[in-house]
Amino acid sequence: MSTRQATPRFSEREERLLASLTAGGAGTYALIGGLLAVFLWGLVAYATQLRHGLGVTGLRDHVLWGVYIANFVFFIGVSHVGALMSAILRLTGAEWRRPITRMAEAITFASLLMGGLMPLVDMGRPDRLLNLVRYGRLQSPILWDVLSITTYLTGSTLFLYVPMIPDLALLRDRYAGGPAWRRRLYTLLSLGWQDTPAQRHRLELIVRVMAVIIIPIAVSVHTVVSWIFGMTLRAGWNSTIFGPYFVSGALFSGAAAVITAMAAFRWAYRLEDYITEAHFRRMGYLLIALGLAYGYFTFAEYLTPAYKMATAERGYLAAVFSGPFARLFWFTQLTGILLPLLLLTLPRIAWVPRLHRVPLLRPRPALAAAATYAVASVVLPAASPSLTMAGLNLNEWIPPWVLPALAVWLFLAFLPVLHARPITAAVVASLLVNVGAWLKRYLIVVPTLLNPFLPIQRAPAGWAVYQPTWVEWSITAGALAGFLLIYIGFSKLFPIVPIWETREAPESREAAVQEGIVGVAAV
């Protein structure tokens, strides 16, 4: 009892930063429950796959990598930015990084765990995993991948853990509520931290060493992932640009994931004073730069083979540019790269608010036109098939330019709204980037496998196409839910915004606001 009374309390600032540990309403539990249900459903699907084999998936002799490997590349890509961005910002002394570094590093940790599982799921016989150790060839990029991902997971875990030690000590000393195991956990992980000069010196040394070493490791991980494809003599894969292409794509999607996480935590735990608009603006700049680099690499990646249209690659490129994958490909390029860049740049132009003065360029007329189009082209044909059967197919009457014109109209109508709400613009752009990033991984894996050098022949007709089954979609949804569960679980157990690092703000109020470490209200 006396110990309880002696326990010092958190300051008001610390309580706000620890809101993710203490706050938890019905909404939070409903979210966790929903994610848990999806995750368990994914486990059921995996049990089905284990029992009946890969025959329950769409994977066959030709398309032997499908959604699972797309998930793997996506998760490893998202994992890229956390440690890398945090390390670069630490080394360059960017003070505004402080409130968001741990969010980024936790993304790395969670996505690496789920990404690392995906190749195991892709294996029909996971019990043969040990053969990788027994018979693995050191010359194979797949073994390099295992080594590099293990090394990166260890390094990024250390990089996440070490700067957290002072915060864990704070929780050890002041976290009075909650079960006893939590306090034991904080005691164990805080390593007896007393904030002595010797301890602080060693901690800062570790952070500096890890920040230096994690950068080449992070770059090498996604380069090695790209080599799994690039070292293979297949159309669309055998490319020297794959290393930097994958790294830029990973940084692009990872930065987008950080922006989404920033917005989610800011909204959920009222962290407006710590995660300010300046953070979104700076992350937006980063996303624009990475998006431009990624767009350039995409252009370079496709132009070289498309210029030659060599026999071996013609089928693959035709399938991607104008064949069965064309809609997905162009949708991915437009909504995964171009649209996010436009969303991040155009709303900043000074004359954008003036667009509201034009009556037609207001959201309501544009939305009405879009709704009319949706009814005429989708709802009516679906609701009354007799119209279509009688030859009254409205889709044939609507000129093809109407859809892109509507998209441009909607975009222009919402530009002033996005100008007034830059955080919304950044979040929408980030979500689009992440959706586009997953689709791009799918487009990297599948079309190449469907277009081998030796045409698919003497195989059942169904083997020449790839259609993921409910098992693959369920496991994919389960993996995404697992990623979010790990991330939310982390934020419920550990402070997602560093307390001691944000305490070490620049001396003057102006500098703090300017650096974006804290908002005006918090200083």
Place this chain on the structure above:
Amino acid sequence: MLRRSRSGRASTGLRRFCLGALGVLLFALPAWAGEPARVTLRLAAGPDGAQWITARVTDAEGAPVPEASVVFKLRTAFGWLTLEERRTDASGRARTRLPAGTRATEIRAESGDVEGVGAILSVGARAPESPRVRPGRDVLGTLSPQPGFISPRPVPELVALLALVLGGIWATYGYVAWLLWQIRSSGSRS
């Protein structure tokens, strides 16, 4: 004299005719001996372990057809690949060697012209014979200008490079773990 010279010219003409007829006969002998009517195929391992395909060409009466043209073909993913064209010997046999490591399901031999006869031998998808001596860099060096990374055995330089890079990183992790231990020790002391 005149009669003798006429008879002499006649005998010379007869001799030329006979010689010509003999030449034609000799030239046409294979065809006259019998047209290919049936081809049988046999696959057997030679003393050196190589696979040999033997085609036997017989006529309608079952007699061997010598000097008949036989074209050996192999089914590949691209279609029928012509291996070799041979002529049968006196026993009506022609044979060819199957390339090492061939994974063929069907072998075909054709004899005769366009309307000739042929036979297909289904051999099943045989696993290629594993090489008796694993090829090293000396062998691979003749196959590829840069055999290093595709060598069946780890290249020492590659192993050294990987060990250096990974060893350096994990040694740094070890250093970090030691520093963490120092933090823990100084915390417990104070």
